[in-house]
Amino acid sequence: MNSLKAAYRFLGRLEGFAIATVLLVLYLVLIMVAPAVFTRPMIYFSFLETVPPTLIAALGLTLVITAGEIDLSFPAVVSLSGFALAWGWKTFDPAYCAVIGVVLALAAGALVGYINGLMVARIGVPSIMATLAANFFWYGISILLAGGLQQTLRGSDENFVHELLVGRWFLGIPLQAVWSLVLAVFLWFILNRHKFGESVMFIGDNANVARVMGVNVEATRIRLFTLHGMIAAFSGIILTLNIGVFYPNQGNYLLPAMASVFVGGTSIAGGAGSIFGTFFGSYVIGSLEAGVVATTISGYWVQVVEGGVMAAVVVLNAATGKGDFASLFSRFRHNRGVQEFRSSGVQKDESVG
Amino acid sequence: MFSPLAMSNPLQDSPDQYALRMVNIDKYFGLIRALTSINLDVGRNEIVGLIGDNGAGKSTIVKILTGVFPPTSGELYIAGRKVDFRRYNVQSAHRHGIETVYQDKSLGEKQVLWRNFFIGRQIVNRFGFIDVKKQKAIANDIMLNTIGFRGKGITVDSTVSQLSGGERQGIAIGRAMYFEADLIILDEPTVALSLKEVAKVINFVHKIKEAGKASIYISHSLPDVYEVCDRFVVLDRGEIGASISKKEITLKELDDFLLEYAHGRKDKAKQ
Ligand SMILES: Nc1ncnc2c1ncn2[C@@H]1O[C@H](COP(=O)(O)OP(=O)(O)OP(=O)(O)O)[C@@H](O)[C@H]1O
Ligand SMILES: [Mg+2]
Numbered sequence: 185m186n187s188l189k190a191a192y193r194f195l196g197r198l199e200g201f202a203i204a205t206v207l208l209v210l211y212l213v214l215i216m217v218a219p220a221v222f223t224r225p226m227i228y229f230s231f232l233e234t235v236p237p238t239l240i241a242a243l244g245l246t247l248v249i250t251a252g253e254i255d256l257s258f259p260a261v262v263s264l265s266g267f268a269l270a271w272g273w274k275t276f277d278p279a280y281c282a283v284i285g286v287v288l289a290l291a292a293g294a295l296v297g298y299i300n301g302l303m304v305a306r307i308g309v310p311s312i313m314a315t316l317a318a319n320f321f322w323y324g325i326s327i328l329l330a331g332g333l334q335q336t337l338r339g340s341d342e343n344f345v346h347e348l349l350v351g352r353w354f355l356g357i358p359l360q361a362v363w364s365l366v367l368a369v370f371l372w373f374i375l376n377r378h379k380f381g382e383s384v385m386f387i388g389d390n391a392n393v394a395r396v397m398g399v400n401v402e403a404t405r406i407r408l409f410t411l412h413g414m415i416a417a418f419s420g421i422i423l424t425l426n427i428g429v430f431y432p433n434q435g436n437y438l439l440p441a442m443a444s445v446f447v448g449g450t451s452i453a454g455g456a457g458s459i460f461g462t463f464f465g466s467y468v469i470g471s472l473e474a475g476v477v478a479t480t481i482s483g484y485w486v487q488v489v490e491g492g493v494m495a496a497v498v499v500l501n502a503a504t505g506k507g508d509f510a511s512l513f514s515r516f517r518h519n520r521g522v523q524e525f526r527s528s529g530v531q532k533d534e535s536v537g
Numbered sequence: 538m539f540s541p542l543a544m545s546n547p548l549q550d551s552p553d554q555y556a557l558r559m560v561n562i563d564k565y566f567g568l569i570r571a572l573t574s575i576n577l578d579v580g581r582n583e584i585v586g587l588i589g590d591n592g593a594g595k596s597t598i599v600k601i602l603t604g605v606f607p608p609t610s611g612e613l614y615i616a617g618r619k620v621d622f623r624r625y626n627v628q629s630a631h632r633h634g635i636e637t638v639y640q641d642k643s644l645g646e647k648q649v650l651w652r653n654f655f656i657g658r659q660i661v662n663r664f665g666f667i668d669v670k671k672q673k674a675i676a677n678d679i680m681l682n683t684i685g686f687r688g689k690g691i692t693v694d695s696t697v698s699q700l701s702g703g704e705r706q707g708i709a710i711g712r713a714m715y716f717e718a719d720l721i722i723l724d725e726p727t728v729a730l731s732l733k734e735v736a737k738v739i740n741f742v743h744k745i746k747e748a749g750k751a752s753i754y755i756s757h758s759l760p761d762v763y764e765v766c767d768r769f770v771v772l773d774r775g776e777i778g779a780s781i782s783k784k785e786i787t788l789k790e791l792d793d794f795l796l797e798y799a800h801g802r803k804d805k806a807k808q
Contacts, residue, residue, distance in 0.1 A: 379665045386656055389645040396605060396637060398627035398657025455647040 199372075200460030202504070203448050206497055207468050214475045221478040232361035235470035237262070237423040238437045239364045239463065242444040243371050244415030246462045249445055250375065251408055252388035252454030253304065253311040258416035260322035261296050262435025265289035265420035267326050270335040270430035282345035289417045296322050297413020301406030311409075327432045340428045350426040360422045365463070367415070372459040384408060388454030444469045447497040468497070555617070556581050556720045556751035557602065557635075562611030564597055564775075571597045572775045575611070579720060584742065584752045586762035588795065589772030595755050598772075599724050602753075603637045604630040616719065631658060635720045636713030640728040643709040644697045651676040651693040654712050675715075684711035703734025710741040720751045727756055739765055759795070763788040771798065 195201050215222040241258050248255045272285030296318065303314040340346045350360045375381035383404045386394040395401050424430050446452070447468055448461025472493060476486045557579045564572040572594045579585050587595050601608045607622035614620065615633045637643070644653045651669075654676040660668040676693040680686045684707045697705060706726050713721045723742065727735045735758075742765040745752045756762050762769065763783070769791065771779040778798065781791070 373666070377666050377669065379659050379661050379667060382652060382656065382659065382667065385648060385652075386645045389647050393643065393645050394656070396603065396627060396639065396643070398631060455645070 199458050200448065200462075200464050202500070203461050203464040203468060203497065206447075207464050207471070210468060210471060210475065210493070214471075214478065218475070218478040218480070222475070227474065227478070229356060229358065231467060231471055231474070233358040233426065235466055236358075236360040236364040237419045237426075238440050238444065238470060239466035240367060240419040240422060241416050241437065242441040242448075242462050242466050243364070243368055243459060244412040244419075245441055246445050246448070246450050246457045246459055247371065247375060247381075247384055247408060248311075248412050249450055249452060250388045250454060250457030251384045251405065252391070253405070253408070255297075255300065255315045255409065255412050255416075256312065256438060257296060257300060257315040257318035257322060258412065258419070258441070259435040259438050260319045260326065261293045261413055261416035262420035262423060262437075263326040263432060264296065264322050265293050265417035266424040266430040266434055267330050267335075267432070268292045268417075269421055269424050270337060271329075273337045273340075274335065278339060278343075282340075282343050286345060286421055289421050290414050293413040293415075293417025293420070294410050295413070297410040297416070298406065300413065301409030304409060305402040305405035323433075330430070330432045332432055334432065335430045337424070337428050337430070340425065346425050346428075350422060358426075360426060363422070367418075368459055368463045375457055375459055380404065380407065385455055385457070388456075390455075440469050441466075443494055447494055447501070449501045451501075469494070554581055555579060555614070556583070557616075558614040559598070559602075560612040560614070562598075562601065562608045562613070564594075564601065565609045570775060572601075572608070575775075575777060577770060577777065579751050579753060580767075581719075581751055582746065582749050583768060584746055584754055584766045586766035586769045587753055587755045587772060588759070588762060588769055590774075592774075593772040594775040595772055596724055597775075599637060599722050599753070599755070602630070602720075602722060603627060603635055628657065631716065634718050635722065636716060636718035637722045637724065638706060638709040638713060638726050640725045644705055646698045647696055649694050649696050650680070650691075650708060653697060653708065654679060654693075654715070658716075679711050679715045680708075683714050684708065701734060702730045703737040706730070706734075706738045707741060710738070710745075714745065714748065714750075718750060720753070721745050722753045722755075724755045725757070726754075727758060727761060735761060759792055760788060763791060771795070773798075773802065 211222065221227050241262065245255060245258065266289070268288040268291070269285040272288045273281045275281070276284050300311070300315055300318055303309045303318075304311045337343075337346075348359070349363065350358065353359055353362060373381075375384065383394065383399045383401075386397070386399055387401055387404060391401050420435060423434060444466040445462050446465075448463070448465030449458040450456070450461060472490045473486060476489045477483070481489070555578045557577075559575050559577045562572055562575040562577075563570070575594075575598060577585075577598070587598070589595050600606055602613070604626040607625065612619060613622070613625075615635065620633075645656065648656075651673045655667075655672050660671050660675075662668065673693050680691070680693065686704070686707070691700065691704070697708070700708065710721065710723075710726075723738075727738050730738065739761060742752060742754060746765075754762060754766055767783050769779075769781045769783070769786075770777060771781075779794075781794075786794070
C-alpha cells in the first residue's frame, strides 16, 4: 500500500501526468462509446496529423503565459508565415524555393514577434492590448499581400522539405507529430534548464524581483515574443505544407491553443509553466471535438461536452494546485478540504518560531 | 554629548577604508527631486542605519547603489573605485560585492529555493544551460552552514511560498553572504514579521558584522535599528539631516531627537 502511494506520488510529480491521464481516460471513454471509430488506428493517425499546428503554437504560448504575458497575435503569424512560404514557393526556383519559403516564413514570424516585444517591453503596452492590435494588423497585411486569394504550393508532394516536415515515417506516423514532440522536449529544456527559461519564470512570478536580482527583464521579454513569433511561424509552415494550400484566413486556433495551455496545468497567473501539460492538453482539446462528433450524439451537444470537459480539467487543476492528482488525493483523504489546508498553515507558523 | 549635525569626515581619510561613498548624489523623477546632494559613506565593517519618513528617499538611495537606476548627478565610489554609471547595473553591483535584501522583492515566490539562490548569476555551461546539480549542492550548503536551517522539512526543492517571513529573509541574507558581499543592504527586511522572526533577521545582521562586512539597514522600527547599527543617518525629504554615532546616543535620546527633529521641521514649515 505504501509503495503504491509512493509510486503514485512519483507519477503525480511527473510533468503532464495528470492531463496525460485525462487523455487516456478520454480515449477509453471514446472507445466504449464509439468503438467503430476509436478501436481502429486511423483516427489516431488523423489526430497526429491535425493536432501539431495547434500544439506547436500552444507550446510557445506556454512560455509567454509563464512570463505573465499573453500573445493573441499568433493566428495572424500563422497566416502571414503561410503567405511568406507560398510566395517564396512560387517565386523561386523549384530546387530551393521550399527552403527560401521556410526561411522567409520564420523571418516574418520573428519580425512580428520582435515588434510585439518592443511594444510590450520598451513602450510598456500591456501584452493583451498590443498583441490584439497586432493580430488585426498582421492578418490585414497578410490578406492584402495575398490579394485575399488562396495559393497552392505546386509540386509540394514531391518536395524534400515537405517530406522532411510533414511526410510519413515508419508505420505512417506523420512527421509533424514527431517534430512537435522534439520541439516540446527542446522547449522543456529551455524553460526548466536554461538561463532564459529561468528568467521567464521569475519575470512571470514577479518582474520587480527579477529586475532587482539582475534579470534583464526588457531583453528577456523581447526575446520571448520573438521566439513565440518564430514558433507560430513554424506552426504556420507545418499547417500550410500539410494541406499544400495557403489560405489567408488560416490559423484561427487561438482559443484551442489557449485551452490546451490551461488544461495542461499552466496558470494564467504566470511564474510556472508545464510544457508537457500543454503537449497532452493539445491532444485532449484536439481529440475532443472529433471524439464527440464520432459518438453520434446530436451536433448541438458537441460544444457543451467540450466545454464541460475543459471546465472540469481546469477546476481540477486549480483544486490540485500544481496540476498533480497526488495532492488532490491527499486532500480528499483527509476529507476536510480547505480547512485542513488552513490548520496545517497555522501549525507551520508555530514550528518556525 | 553628541552633535547631530556633525557629518563624519571623509576627506582626510584614505578612501579605501570605506565600503562605499556617495558624493553629491542628486536624483530627479521627472520634475520631482527625490534626492538632494546626498553625501553618505559606509565603513568597511560598519552597519549604518538609514532612518526617515515614508518617501524620504531611502529606497531611492538603495536603488542607485544597487544599479537599478542611475542618479541624475553625483558620484559613487565603491571600495575607493569610482563607478561609471553608464555601465553600472544590478549585475555589476553584484560583482562589486553589493547585495540587497528587500522585504518583498528579493525572492520569486513560486520558485524553488535553489533557483532563488542563483537567479541573475546562474552556474551555466557555454550554451547557457544551468548546472542544476552544482547549484543544488551549493544551495544546500548555504542553507545548512551559512543560514543554519536544519530539519523543518525545508529543502532546496521547497518553494519560497512554503517559508515563513523570517525564513525568507534568512534565505535572502544567506544568499548575500554566500556571494561574499562586502556591503549588504537591507531595505525594510522586517516589515510584517512577528517578533520572533524579527529577532532572526537581527541575528543575521549581527552575523554580517561578525563576518567583517558592511551593511546599510533600513527600518521604521527604531529599537531594531538601534540594536544592530553602529551609526544612524537621518534622511529628511531627500536630504541628509543628521549622522549620529551609536556611541554618542542612547535609544531614548535618539527617539527624542527624531521627535524634536520632526517638530522643528513642522515649525519651520509654519513660518
Ligand atoms: N520610480 C519612481 N518614479 C517616480 N517617483 C518615484 C519613483 N521612486 C520613488 N519615487 C518618489 O521618490 C520619493 C522617495 O521614494 P522612496 O521610495 O525612496 O522613499 P522611502 O524613503 O523608501 O519611503 P518608504 O519608507 O515609504 O519606503 C517619493 O516621493 C517617491 O514618490
Ligand atoms: Mg522604501
